[in-house]
Amino acid sequence: MTNSSIPTLSHIHAKSPSLPMHNPTLQQWLLTSMVPAPIIVSFFIVVIFYIFKKRSRNTIKTKKAPEVVGAWPFIGHLNLISGPKPCHRVLGELADRYGPAFTIHVGTHPILVVSSWELVKVCFTTHDKSFSSRPVHKAIKFMFYNEDSVSFSRYGPYWRELRKMITLNLLTHHRLEMLKLQRVSEVEACFKKLYELWTKRKYDNALVLVDMSKWLLEIPFNVITRIVSGKYNFASKVERYKNVMEKTRSLMDTLALSDAIPYLGWLDRLRGLDNAMKRAAKELDSVLQSWVLEHRQKRVAVSAGTGGLVNVNEEDLEEDFIDIMLSIMEKNQLQSDDPDTLIKAVVQEMILAACDITTVTLTWVLCLLLNNKHVLKRAQTELDTQVGKDRQVDDSDIKNLPYIQAIIKETMRLYPPGPVFERECSEDCEVGGFRVPAGTRLWINLWKLQRDPNVWPKDPQEFQPERFFNDQTDVDLKGQNFELIPFGSGRRMCPGVSFSLQVMHLVLARIIHGFELKTPTGANIDMSTTLGMISWKATPLEVLMAPRFEPVFYM
Numbered sequence: 158m159t160n161s162s163i164p165t166l167s168h169i170h171a172k173s174p175s176l177p178m179h180n181p182t183l184q185q186w187l188l189t190s191m192v193p194a195p196i197i198v199s200f201f202i203v204v205i206f207y208i209f210k211k212r213s214r215n216t217i218k219t220k221k222a223p224e225v226v227g228a229w230p231f232i233g234h235l236n237l238i239s240g241p242k243p244c245h246r247v248l249g250e251l252a253d254r255y256g257p258a259f260t261i262h263v264g265t266h267p268i269l270v271v272s273s274w275e276l277v278k279v280c281f282t283t284h285d286k287s288f289s290s291r292p293v294h295k296a297i298k299f300m301f302y303n304e305d306s307v308s309f310s311r312y313g314p315y316w317r318e319l320r321k322m323i324t325l326n327l328l329t330h331h332r333l334e335m336l337k338l339q340r341v342s343e344v345e346a347c348f349k350k351l352y353e354l355w356t357k358r359k360y361d362n363a364l365v366l367v368d369m370s371k372w373l374l375e376i377p378f379n380v381i382t383r384i385v386s387g388k389y390n391f392a393s394k395v396e397r398y399k400n401v402m403e404k405t406r407s408l409m410d411t412l413a414l415s416d417a418i419p420y421l422g423w424l425d426r427l428r429g430l431d432n433a434m435k436r437a438a439k440e441l442d443s444v445l446q447s448w449v450l451e452h453r454q455k456r457v458a459v460s461a462g463t464g465g466l467v468n469v470n471e472e473d474l475e476e477d478f479i480d481i482m483l484s485i486m487e488k489n490q491l492q493s494d495d496p497d498t499l500i501k502a503v504v505q506e507m508i509l510a511a512c513d514i515t516t517v518t519l520t521w522v523l524c525l526l527l528n529n530k531h532v533l534k535r536a537q538t539e540l541d542t543q544v545g546k547d548r549q550v551d552d553s554d555i556k557n558l559p560y561i562q563a564i565i566k567e568t569m570r571l572y573p574p575g576p577v578f579e580r581e582c583s584e585d586c587e588v589g590g591f592r593v594p595a596g597t598r599l600w601i602n603l604w605k606l607q608r609d610p611n612v613w614p615k616d617p618q619e620f621q622p623e624r625f626f627n628d629q630t631d632v633d634l635k636g637q638n639f640e641l642i643p644f645g646s647g648r649r650m651c652p653g654v655s656f657s658l659q660v661m662h663l664v665l666a667r668i669i670h671g672f673e674l675k676t677p678t679g680a681n682i683d684m685s686t687t688l689g690m691i692s693w694k695a696t697p698l699e700v701l702m703a704p705r706f707e708p709v710f711y712m
């Protein structure tokens with residue numbers, strides 16, 4: 158088409174017979190028109206009203222949460238959050254400047270960072286469905302069976318089925334009661350080891366220096382692997398699994414460039430990250446596959462009469478999570494094209510979810526108690542009064558130990574093990590008057606939220622378990638009190654809350670009931686944290702310990 162043939166605005170005017178060419182005023186036109194004036198006026202009022210309404214709606218919709226200045230081309234604010242300071246602290250300082258909701262960019266991904274309970278409530282109630290997916294990072298894709306696990310599957314029918322299976326079959330109150338023996342026996346075995354450590358090294362009842370970081374890694378690991386995969390795996394494979402987990406941890410804390418800037422995936426390959434992850438995944442998979450296989454063989458042998466099993470003891474016949482999942486699948490209550498992978502994905506995520514986070518929480522509890530000796534003293538007095546001095550604490554005592562429970566809550570308030578957790582928005586929505594487009598990631602900064610002076614008026618930065626008996630009596634950890642959500646909230650909240658609280662209460666109560674604790678130098682414990690997703694204590698926790706009671710107490 159030549160330029161002259163393109164219809165211009167004047168062409169259209171010239172061709173249009175209905176438009177008056179002599180430009181009459183609106184008043185003249187209304188007078189000469191055949192349509193009654195009141196109808197025309199009403200029509201204009203409706204049109205103007207409609208335009209005005211649409212405009213005002215658009216101004217709200219286009220208002221995004223304030224964007225932090227200083228984004229770099231390509232990497233966005235990556236430089237800000239990957240410096241020497243932990244990410245949650247940097248985000249906390251930004252919240253002081255930009256308010257409780259602001260936007261940053263990590264590479265190509267826009268992220269809404271939220272740190273007020275009011276906005277968190279909107280996210281996990283009004284828009285819970287929109288925020289019910291999580292971004293899947295490279296480490297998850299490679300080392301955790303992609304999106305086959307509950308934690309990382311997209312929100313939808315697959316996730317719903319899997320989550321139902323976990324909450325109705327594995328982590329129910331009833332199941333946890335049935336598994337009590339296994340759980341308590343693993344805790345007891347670890348305490349026996351701790352006591353023996355002391356008897357071997359003691360000198361005239363002196364305090365003995367113990368590396369609690371190592372010991373605290375063992376307890377949750379032993380408990381969860383026993384419950385998930387059964388005792389009989391221990392001798393041969395668990396050590397191997399532990400070693401690979403160690404590698405996996407450090408790979409998870411390594412930033413994959415393609416997670417921030419997808420087209421830089423080749424750089425991850427070049428620096429060997431992809432291969433390292435694939436190798437770790439292969440090793441993990443081979444251990445997990447052997448567990449599943451052994452369970453299948455055990456089931457066949459058991460159904461044919463135990464004669465088929467060689468060298469079994471009673472513990473081998475306990476029903477663990479792998480058995481339960483196999484039995485659910487045999488009954489067609491959960492269907493999968495690849496049942497083994499599904500089971501391995503769930504086992505892997507349970508071990509990962511339960512171990513590190515529980516160890517980290519217990520580590521911070523001990524640090525805080527050592528730095529606040531009056532709290533430690535009060536907790537020991539509660540234990541001596543409620544439990545006595547001639548037996549160890551049992552699960553059934555925990556309901557009578559409110560101060561121990563408050564200590565755990567207060568630790569998770571100040572030192573949430575995962576100080577920032579992540580979701581992804583699947584459809585456009587509005588949070589606190591700000592437009593959140595689909596695809597935006599959501600980061601909840603628990604570290605900032607749970608120290609908010611507007612919510613925790615009395616010394617929000619201080620360790621004061623008493624606050625749960627004074628101002629915050631009704632606050633619990635079940636995800637409905639949005640000012641304290643270390644286990645998350647909404648439909649994707651942690652399903653392991655009761656299980657982990659059972660373990661943490663029992664372990665904490667037994668340590669401080671059974672042992673005298675002191676810092677090695679008398680100085681306060683260093684509270685600095687590592688930089689990864691999980692907030693580990695940056696330096697080992699060494700504690701001077703001695704039994705509080707006679708040897709018979711520990712037998």
Ligand code: HEM
Pocket residue numbers: 307308309320506507510511514515518574575578579580643644645646647648649650651652653654656657
């Ligand atoms: C101190 C202990 C623990 C803490 C602080 C913790 C914290 C969390 C958090 C913050 C989330 C994300 C929640 C959200 O997005 O709203 C989560 C998810 C999850 N946790 Fe835990 N967790 C702990 C222990 C456990 C244990 C013991 C298990 C299982 C045995 C477990 C299994 C899971 C699973 C499967 C998910 C994913 C749920 C889903 O996406 O539907 N966690 N946890």
